[in-house]
Amino acid sequence: MLFSGRRKKFGTSIQTELYVQPLQFYGQPPLENISLSEFETFAVDRLKLLKTVENLGVSYVKQSEQYSKKLDSELKTLNFPYRSEVDDRKLPGGPSESEKRRKDHISHFILRLAYCQTEDLRRWFIQQEVDLFRYRFNGLLSKQKLEFLHKNNLQYDAISLKEKKELKEKLVSSTYAISGITVEDQDFYKVPFQDALDLVRTRKVYLKEGYAYIPHQDIVTIVLNDFRTRLSKALALTARSLPAVHSDERLQPLLNHLSHAYLGQDYSIQKNVGKISLEQIDSLSGKSFPLCMRQLHQALRENHHLRHGGRMQYGLFLKGIGLSLEQALQFWRSEFIRGKVDGDKFDKAYAYSIRHMFGKEGKRTDYTPYSCMKVILSNPPSQGDYHGCPFRHSDPELLKQKLQVFKVSPSGIVQIMELVKGMHYQLACQKYFELTHNVEDTPFSLSHPNQYFSESQKLLGGGGGGKELKREVDASQRSQENSSSRGFSAAQEAADSEHEAEMTKDLNAFFEDV
Template identity: 70%
Template sequence: MGPAVALRVREIDELWWHYPGHQTARRDGSGRGWPCAGSWGAGPGAGRPAGEMQFSSAQARGKHLWLSGDRRQLYPHSLQFYLEPPTEDISLSEFESLAIDRLKLLKTVESLGVSYVRNSDQYNSKLASELRKLKFPYKALADDDYEARRKDHISHFILRLAYCQSEELRRWFLQQEMDLFRYRFSQLTDNLMQKFMEHVDLSFEAISEDLKNELASELSTSTPGFTMSKVKEQMFYKVGLADAVDLFRARRVFIKDGFAYVPFKDIVAIVLNNYRAKLSKALALTARSLPSIQSDERLQPLLNHLSHSYIGPDYSVQKSTGKISLEQIDALSVKSFPLCMRQLHKALRDNHHLRHGGRMQYGLFLKGIGLTLEQALEFWKKEFIRGKVDADKFDKGYAYSIRHNYGKEGKRTDYTPYSCMKIIMSNPPSQGDYHGCPFRHSDPELLKQKLQSYKIPPSGITQILDLVKGMHYQLACQKYFELTHDVDDIGFSLNHPNQYFTESQKLLSGGREPKKEVSNSGNTQQKNNSQESMNSNSTPTSSNTTTDAELEGLEAYFTED
């Protein structure tokens, strides 16, 4: 069982990472140890004097290297399988900062993987740009990229913990980490690839020149794209069939006597399979061990928030407050509302009522696009009294909650509109509800009918449904934006309904030029979003865990149907 990492929150908000399988510290005087290898643990550190730290041999080695100044020995390669957890103290603020940056990177990886052919020039250049901007390792043997390697190492383990909490989260994290690893491995030189494989114990036997010449005809025939002359130029490795199963299934490799003869250029498939198996197992082990850290009242909310986090601008305060009239909302819902809000608006107009989940999601969105408190009260009251709610019942049962949304009641908290991740990952709609993300929560056939009613062309509907099938819900919404605004490339990564509205208004008012881009003839994947990168100037809101907790409490005010 591979080593995992245990977390201890110390005084002054520091984190102590250690190897649970190799440590020597004891929990208490009874002699009981910390959790066994392969688990995550967290505890108050009872039984030790305050401030005392005991290191395992692995930790002591890391600490010695740190103190001796030989920092590069801690991370000898710019690429790794993340087999050994971090061994240093970090503050909670750095803990979150590192996680947010890696999340931005993985979101970019997801978007680029759908928008471009992996390993194409455009894909590689855009991903390299994001790695440079976020200060992750992006090329081997940089003069001094210790800080980048350290950031890469620690941030992976933080998100591994945050994203192990459900099957859906694990699947997403594994896919993005695999794509990131594939890109970074492909950027290594042949010599560095060889050194990396030796480092991770994937040293396959290179066949001799005599054997290669003897098998040259079979190798050329069985390896796509290999002429006889190319066979002679390329190094081949003798690999166990179990390690080369993907190449075998695709009929891309020569098999003899239970071994695959793999050209060096295809060795990436072997490495990726090995990495996938290790990371998949590590995620499963971590998930099973989660209860051991859930008692920590600071870490668990932070980890939960990271898995649902939004990494864009804060839309709780809008400069356009009061500039939108109530008479404009119907027209705006057609032109500039994302599908989730358009759906809520139509349901409100049709039924003159929304259940509490819909009121929360739509009410905060309207606040974010500029409705004042007075406008919101008038808007909701007029609509509700058209249904079964009289004016007196509205004033007693609903007005307070609207004022609470605007920070005028209760704790006076100015609540933030829901991000895409919060809508997708929390509070799924039930029968009679209209909130949620239509791309995530709607039946595909019903979604198709809705898109048809909104005059989306058949080819566009097919593209959207393909993205939904691949669980790329935000990218499906980006495609919806492109189709409804007649642009080929929106030029940004969509993370928030209020961002959708703001960008739509900019485009429709001429505030920014629509980005038209000619697709490469070699791009066989769907062209959805070029996404240069996440907005580096945006203010991450994932640290606002207190506001999120209060927001959950606020929903109690909306319990009336």
């Protein structure tokens, strides 16, 4: 993969200019050749890192000891820069600090391409990158922070000890969390007041002759505002270049899937076929179905029909939890004929699509149950539809009513709605899991409806599928842990999407709803 044709010029100066600093504003794009394999690996590792940043941001107080410890561990595991005092020496068996900074740089720009496509994606990407930047900036030494400011034309010089002593009384009385004892050990930066409006507005700094005196711990506020502004503008510019990028048939499928890539277990592998009986579905829907599938099941039972989007989302979920083809045909047929569809019409218009879903028709592809990101980002529901993510697509008041009906406590509803307001839809679903299962701090990061079901069954002792189902789920997860260490294949995801598009094309006649 060639980012630009000026590889030689870039290669000679990259170590001495771009990667000499432990942190950057990502103003200079990468200009070197990388392979598609490295392109994919870097992108997926950064996506994993940003997902961790999001999860930690709502589970712990940002910059707290637990938050920092867990994020530091993730940075270390994924080979990103994680400690400012580490020099450029290569540790035994691992990449050098310069190689980590190169990965950090390139991976950021790859995800820019993937996450500039919509407003929701840009907003999510900016928030996670800002939180990551804050953590890493706070980890810099004082000297490194000053070097960073100067390198990025943020001319904020620390005031001299003499000036600090002269202004000591003013600094103590006007600056938050500064005492007469600590002021002499604290660096203060003299900043034009218009660059520190957030701190001025909250009256946290001393103002004099058009300048704000910013304490060391608050300079990050100024830098973050600058970083956010630059990144927002850069994403807007990147979005304009997308048509040229999408013309590259190698990159288009990779970028399209990175924005809603699923990095967990492959639930298309039918190891649990036949472990769920039709008689158990109603009971399981109330105990172990995520809200999106519980909503679809309820709508199907009440209306005896689901439109195409709902049938695809719910049908593949049922397949993933162990419903066999024969059971699926029986389940959908018995429900539809209770409505306005007679047996002959079902056999002609719907049975083929169910067999296709199980890989028995058309290209005979084992179609994958939808991940959370796919449910959230693709095919939004319209009037009369019941698919999609309730936390993303429901009116807030209707969502509150639904949660009340499902016996979620008032305080729990407040917590969920706060996450929804912050657009943390998967975390809202995870909170729903915790509240409905009476657990705290679940040890997993929710990213798939079928994962929700599996974790619920494990917690409930395998009820609904018995111990045999529980053993199958555990074995499947162990297998996935081994495979995930070898990396995620976006190319395979692209192939799945192509198969799904072909499936939809082949079945238009069957999926038309009157």
